[in-house]
Amino acid sequence: AxxxxxxxxxxxxxxxxxxxxxxxxxxxxxxxxxxxEDTAPVASWIPAEWPPAGAVEVTADALYAGMAELGFDYGPMFQGVRTAWKADGDSYAEVALPGDTGGETFGIHPALFDASLHAGLPQDGPRDTAVLPFSWSGVRTGRRGLSRVRVRMRRVDETAFGLEVVGEQGEPVLSLERLDLRPVDPAQLERLRRSGRQSVHRLDWAPVEVGAARPARVAVLGGLAAAGDRFPDLAALETSLAGGGTAPHLVLAAVGTPDGDTAGAARTAAAEALALVQRWLASEWLGEARLVVVTRRAVAVDGETPDVAQAAVWGLLRSAQSEHPDRFVLVDLDGDGDGPDWGALLDTDEPQVAVRGDAVFAPRLTTAAAPADDVWHLSVTRKGSLEDVEITPCDARRPLAAGEVRIGVRAAGVNFRDVLIALGLYPDDVPLGAEAAGVVLETGADVTGFAPGDRVFGIVMESFGPVAVAHQGLLARIPDDWSFTQAASVPVAYATAYYGLVDLAGLRAGERVLVHAAAGGVGTAAVQIARHLGAEVFATAGPAKWDAVRASGVAADHIASSRETGFRETLLAATGGTGVDVVLNSLAGEFVDASLDLLPRGGRFVEMGKADIRDAETIAAERQGVAYRAFDLWEAGPQRLGELLTEIVALFRRGALEFAPIRTWDVRQGREALRHLREGLNVGKVVLTVPAPLGPE
Structure with missing residues (x-):
């Protein structure tokens, strides 16, 4: 009331x-x-100039890469921000539904509404922990059904925002007076995710025995090809029963038309199934009879492509079965014949079966084991979500080309690059995995440095599986006192740090260097290499990881937070306003600008990130004496990459370098390792271990 x-x-x-x-x-x-209802019109907001004058642009790639780093995993459907800007503390964005997704039936489409918050939440909210919407107030809607809008998100106070959404012509769509946020402990998020993660099981179709048919009275509705007493529809059957007819044990009914127009046929089939089920449950004449809903190719038993319209019927009937056990049976056929012995189905006690030829299959939960042989790897079946990282077949057993080496992988290093690849945010179309350690299985022509049985490590593409192929020039022997796991943690992280600091930045003794994300794999390596070169090291990391950075030898007053741009003021103060000589960067957006401000005397800015690449000439013109260089490790070329491995191993042997902290997952749980890395929880290096095959002896 x-x-x-x-x-x-x-x-x-x-x-x-x-x-x-x-x-x-x-x-x-x-x-x-x-x-x-407030009858006053929703106020329209739109600046006189779009984008707003003086606003700083943030690309969608940079925005979603930053969100992924903070633990916000959005698939393509929800990556609706096209471009975003910041001006005077407010966030602005152009937001659109992807592709031909329609929003006509919504006041504002849920994906469009969610994406409207993206431009402001991660950047303006607390950055040392995740924040989530908690309380909404003052929500009002205007024009309905738009698929493209413009957004302003303004801060109300330290924990709340206001939101205005308008159409491209300024027509009001939605206003939100206040959205309060609450921080969420990353450890709590991790516990929730772990408790809700899927087990290593999957649904398979297993053969089931069908016994001898027992006598059964069968009623057939409509034109379904099956033996039994025929009725045009359920109403006719009820009329017969009301007149004293004998109740059947099974009532067969086909729903929907296979091979119809996907969207229209799916809606029609689902609506037809819903009406049939509702009338069946409401009937007072059917007693203990079971309704057998018959479909054609609605499920994929053995690599088949299911009929989408028929699959919709299965989705609805599964729900009905959970609410009304023993009232419904789902039977999927693959042809136009009479189907199975319907009486025998009474003895199977299976609520769902698929008939393929003379065989009957039922769904079973089975262990999601890898393929029987070793020709598989972890890969991305569809970019945009870590949920689509799966075990798939590969060609690691193909014939070797000259100079190639086949490796039995024992461990493979994981990099944030792999997270970006899985989320579809990496600029190039490349596979997961770029480094590994293992045992040589076979060598191609012209390979003289390695033989089967040798322990090797190095740059190995598509390395998340039991077998991989690499060029001999990208491999090195594993020192006797290294484990496979330790060896797999080295190639990309240490080579990237060495190449960036030595080859590109030319870091020298006595210079100052800022290493961002200094608790990660590359960051840990970069701190050690910089200290070995005699440089004074400054570092950023999440506050929870500062102890690890201090343990690597960085002074406490040389460490600042990578979660907020206040590191600029902290490190300028620590250097007396003179800043640093070299920045090794992996951050994006306004963090790049804050980092450039730490080169007031000029210097070298080495960019190893992918989310926010700047133009070197523009930076040189705007910032006197600053040389900007973005790089990818692979540009070093095979010869230099091989040399880097040799030089890095030599530094380890001399005691100049140590292994970063290592955390491992089994390769078959690689999705969890990527999620851990994406959420910024890791200190040091993540490595996937690969079960070793049994020895022939």
Missing amino acids: AGDDGRREVAVYARPEAGDDDRTVATCHARGWLAA
């Missing part, structure tokens, strides 16, 4: 299913209020 102020309270409760005593406690999950 309405209160004195005219508002009506709403609340959402949930509890476990009540037991016999009906005393289970309900938990309140949300509260809110509905106010009387």
Whole structure:
């Protein structure tokens, strides 16, 4: 009921299913209020100039790369920001639904609404932890059904934002007076994710035995090709039963038309199935009879491509089965014949079966094991989400070309590059995995430095599996006192840091260098290499990782947070305003500008990130004496990469370098390792271990 102020309270409760005593406690999950409709028009907001004058642009790639680093994993459907800007503390964005996704039936499409928050949340909210929307107030809607909008997100106070969404012509779409955020402990998020992660199982179709048919009365609705008493529809069967007819054991009904127009046929089939199920459950004449809903090629039993329209029927009927056990059976056929012995189905006790030829299959949960042989690897089946990182076949057993080496992989290093590849944010189309350690299995022509049985490590592409192929020039022997895991942690991280600091930046003794993300794999290596060269090291990292950075030898007053641009002021103060000589960068957006400000006397800015590449000539013109260089390790070329491995091993042997902290996952749980890296939880290096095959002896 309405209160004195005219508002009506709403609340959402949930509890476990009540037991016999009906005393289970309900938990309140949300509260809110509905106010009387405000008839005043929603105010339109749009600046006189678009984008706003003086705004700093943030590309969509940079935005979503930064969000991925903070733990916000958005697939393509929800990556709606096209371009974003910042001006005077406010965030602006152009947001659109992807492709031909329609928003016509919504006040504002959920994906469009969610994406409207992206331009402001990660950058303006607390950066030392994740933040999530908690409380909404003052929500009003205007024009409906748009698929492209313009957004302004303004800070209300330290924990809240206001939001205005308008159409491209300024027509009001939505206004949000206040959106409060709450920080979430990353450890809590990790616990929740771990508790909800899928086990290493999958759904397979297993053969089931069908016994001898027992006598069964079968009624057939419509034109389905099957033996039994025929009725045009369910209403006719009910009329017969009401007149004294004998009740059947099974009632067969085909729903939908296979091979129809995908969208239209799916809607028609689902609506037809829903009407049939509802009437079946409401009937007072059908007693203990079971409704057998018959489809054609609705499920993929053995690599088949299912009919989408028929699959919609299975989705709906599965829900009906969970609510009304033993009332429905789903049977999928692959042809136009009479189907199985329907009476025998009564003995299978299977709620869902698929008939292929003379065989009957039922769904079973089985262990999601790797393929039987070793020709597989972890790869991205569809870029945009870590959920699509799966075990797939590969060609690692192909004939070797000259100079190639086949390796039995024992461990493979993981890099943030792999996370970007999986999320579709890496600029090049490359596979997962770029470094490994293992045992030589076979050598191609012209390979003289290695033989089968040698322990090797190096730059190895597509390395997330039992077998991989690499060029001999990109490999080195593993020192006797190194484990496979230690060896796999070295190539990319240490070669990237060495190439960036030595080859490109020319870092010298006595100079100052800023290493961003200094607790990560490359960052840990860069700190050690810079200190070996005699440079004074400054570093950024998340506050929770500062102890690890201090342990690497960086002075406490030389460390600042990588989560906010305040590192600029902190490090300028630590250097008396003179800044540094070299920046090894991996951040994006406004963090790049803050880092450039730390080169007031000129210097070298070495960019190893991919999310926010700047133009070197523009920076040189705007910032006197600053040389900007973006790089990719692979540009060094095979010869230099091989030399880098040799030089790095020599530094390890001399005691100048040490291994970064290493955390391992089994390669078959690689998705979890990538998620851990994406969420910024890692200190040091992530390595995937590969089970070793049994020795022939």
